Amino acid sequence: xxxxxxxxxxxxxxxxxxxxxxxxxxxxxxxxxxxxxxxxxxxxxxxxxxxxxxxxxxxxxxxxxxxxxxxxxxxxxxxxxxxxxxxxxxxxxxxxxxxxxxxxxxxxxxxxxxxxxxxxxxxxxx
Amino acid sequence: xxxxxxxxxxxxxxxxxxxxxxxxxxxxxxxxxxxxxxxxxxxxxxxxxxxxxxxxxxxxxxxxxxxxxxxxxxxxxxxxxxxxxxxxxxxxxxxxxxxxxxxxxxxxxxxxxxxxxxxxxxxxxxxxxxxxxxxxxxxxxxxxxxxxxxxxxxxxxxxxxxxxxxxxxxxxxxxxxxxxxxxxxxxxxxxxxxxxxxxxxxxxxxxxxxxxxxxxxxxxxxxxxxxxxxxxxxxxxxxxxxxxxxxxxxxxxxxxxxxxxxxxxxxxxxxxxxxxxxxxxxxxxxxxxxxxxxxxxxxxxxxxxxxxxxxxxxxxxxxxxxxxxxxxxxxxxxxxxxxxxxxxxxxxxxxxxxxxxxxxxxxxxxx
Numbered sequence: 001x002x003x004x005x006x007x008x009x010x011x012x013x014x015x016x017x018x019x020x021x022x023x024x025x026x027x028x029x030x031x032x033x034x035x036x037x038x039x040x041x042x043x044x045x046x047x048x049x050x051x052x053x054x055x056x057x058x059x060x061x062x063x064x065x066x067x068x069x070x071x072x073x074x075x076x077x078x079x080x081x082x083x084x085x086x087x088x089x090x091x092x093x094x095x096x097x098x099x100x101x102x103x104x105x106x107x108x109x110x111x112x113x114x115x116x117x118x119x120x121x122x123x124x125x126x
Numbered sequence: 127x128x129x130x131x132x133x134x135x136x137x138x139x140x141x142x143x144x145x146x147x148x149x150x151x152x153x154x155x156x157x158x159x160x161x162x163x164x165x166x167x168x169x170x171x172x173x174x175x176x177x178x179x180x181x182x183x184x185x186x187x188x189x190x191x192x193x194x195x196x197x198x199x200x201x202x203x204x205x206x207x208x209x210x211x212x213x214x215x216x217x218x219x220x221x222x223x224x225x226x227x228x229x230x231x232x233x234x235x236x237x238x239x240x241x242x243x244x245x246x247x248x249x250x251x252x253x254x255x256x257x258x259x260x261x262x263x264x265x266x267x268x269x270x271x272x273x274x275x276x277x278x279x280x281x282x283x284x285x286x287x288x289x290x291x292x293x294x295x296x297x298x299x300x301x302x303x304x305x306x307x308x309x310x311x312x313x314x315x316x317x318x319x320x321x322x323x324x325x326x327x328x329x330x331x332x333x334x335x336x337x338x339x340x341x342x343x344x345x346x347x348x349x350x351x352x353x354x355x356x357x358x359x360x361x362x363x364x365x366x367x368x369x370x371x372x373x374x375x376x377x378x379x380x381x382x383x384x385x386x387x388x389x390x391x392x393x394x395x396x397x398x399x400x401x402x403x404x405x406x407x408x409x410x411x412x413x414x415x416x417x418x419x420x421x422x423x424x425x426x427x428x429x430x431x432x433x434x435x436x437x438x439x440x441x442x443x444x445x446x447x448x449x450x451x452x453x454x455x456x457x458x459x460x461x462x463x464x465x466x467x468x469x470x471x472x473x474x475x476x477x478x479x480x481x482x483x484x485x486x487x488x489x490x491x492x493x
Binding site for chain 2: 033034036037055057058059060061062081084085088
């Protein structure tokens with residue numbers, strides 16, 4: 001398993017073989033507040049790096065979820081659609097969003113590591 | 127322009143509030159527990175809301191003032207008893223709404239609670255119509271603190287003895303640390319509760335005393351989900367200059383006595399609309415599933431013709447599902463009418479439903 005990487009749109013991604021699991025960060029859920037709705041991409045669809053691949057809504061507003069890499073959606077986490085409050089409980093674990101079969105693994109190179117992301121998140125929220 | 131702060135700002139900060147700018151004020155949108163927990167706490171215990179940004183307008187005068195105010199508000203103020211409150215509107219000649227408000231008759235005049243974003247303009251409109259005949263004070267030295275929820279009466283009565291004897295939409299002056307407070311049994315959450323008008327200097331200590339007795343600070347985020355579940359209008363969303371009280375389905379707030387003779391600003395339009403019926407009307411809307419339809423979402427009938435627009439939409443924590451209010455063409459306003467909501471380019475099914483979404487529990491008096 002590779003190290004967890006992070007995007008500027010507050011997604012995390014981890015690669016196993018050529019399948020990447022993607023979700024939103026703890027920091028993102030703290031900014032959003034209580035999440036009450038989640039929409040995920042369709043299984044079998046193709047998504048492009050930095051394109052929208054879902055929506056989350058808090059009591060206050062809707063936010064797009066972007067995919068940090070391109071690929072085919074091979075699995076989605078139906079549990080967070082059925083109970084979106086799970087996203088606030090464990091965003092960087094059980095509440096992953098979708099799994100992609102990656103086309104180009106080098107797309108991961110431009111993403112941040114944990115330390116870089118933590119600094120980015122701190123700066124962007126202050 | 128510099129952002130304004132209420133006298134409870136420091137207490138909000140100390141309580142880990144997340145702030146937003148609202149009507150020129152730095153206000154808490156939520157605290158560390160978050161909107162859903164704060165909402166549920168208000169429904170099960172007692173929530174404290176800093177609503178000091180709202181306008182507290184005192185107008186002093188006697189019977190002449192009552193007659194003059196009847197030329198403005200569609201209320202039977204002559205027969206309103208002292209210390210009783212009414213919900214009303216400030217309108218233009220076309221019955222478009224400048225603001226919605228609560229007016230209370232005092233011994234020496236009236237107290238009007240105005241929306242924060244509208245209060246300066248309201249003051250100007252009112253002082254022009256009243257042509258400066260009466261002393262008018264848009265208070266700068268008073269905070270307004272609401273306590274709402276089933277435990278509100280018990281908690282507040284421990285701090286201000288006697289408030290438990292007030293009934294819904296009445297108020298009175300009470301003593302607190304040698305100062306006078308004006309307390310009304312009212313609020314905007316669908317719960318029993320009170321609003322306390324208190325001098326700025328005493329507000330923090332007073333609020334802390336409520337917290338000590340088990341009430342908790344609640345932000346504007348939960349205030350919005352609470353009022354929407356209770357089917358209550360929010361100015362700038364359900365109400366504005368392009369809407370009339372008839373269209374807003376607020377006919378109940380217009381005094382029947384005044385409808386027969388009119389004589390208030392906007393009365394011709396209102397009497398005519400009641401006779402002819404309004405083209406569009408405010409309704410409650412429940413999207414199917416978990417979909418949230420926000421403000422400005424387009425509403426269609428089953429054959430996909432546009433029939434209206436959402437004015438507020440969110441997730442209702444006590445309903446545990448999405449809720450909304452909006453305006454639709456009159457013929458589609460019946461309960462259980464199937465409609466479609468266009469969200470992110472797709473049309474989703476929803477139903478017109480009864481308001482409120484959440485049943486209120488007010489303590490009603492004789493009047």
